[in-house]
Amino acid sequence: MNVNTLKTSLRTLILLAAITMVAQGVAAAEDTELSQSDGSGYAAIGAGIALGLAAIGAGLSQAAIGSAAVGMLAEDGSKFGVALIFTALPESIVILGALPLFL
Numbered sequence: 001m002n003v004n005t006l007k008t009s010l011r012t013l014i015l016l017a018a019i020t021m022v023a024q025g026v027a028a029a030e031d032t033e034l035s036q037s038d039g040s041g042y043a044a045i046g047a048g049i050a051l052g053l054a055a056i057g058a059g060l061s062q063a064a065i066g067s068a069a070v071g072m073l074a075e076d077g078s079k080f081g082v083a084l085i086f087t088a089l090p091e092s093i094v095i096l097g098a099l100p101l102f103l
Contacts, residue, residue: 016053023049047100054097058090065090 023045069083 012056016056019052020049043100050100051094051097054094058093058097061090061093062087 065086069087073083
């Protein structure tokens, strides 16, 4: 693994940990909007985090898959269907991440 990739991964992990800590602090705040008895504030924060992390993961995976698909198409143009399928697969992650918004 490349050193720059490791640095980027570590920075992303630290950023996500900071976002999670801020979200926990917001959830713990004594605000009337978030301290409802039915817990809808926690559900909204959880659904937002799930959708955001799913979108980030799909974006990272599509970056690598997209560049590989372009390289594959440059060598053999008849594999367009396969490249399209592999490029569209990570979007299912976002759809599954958006599922808690509707539950």
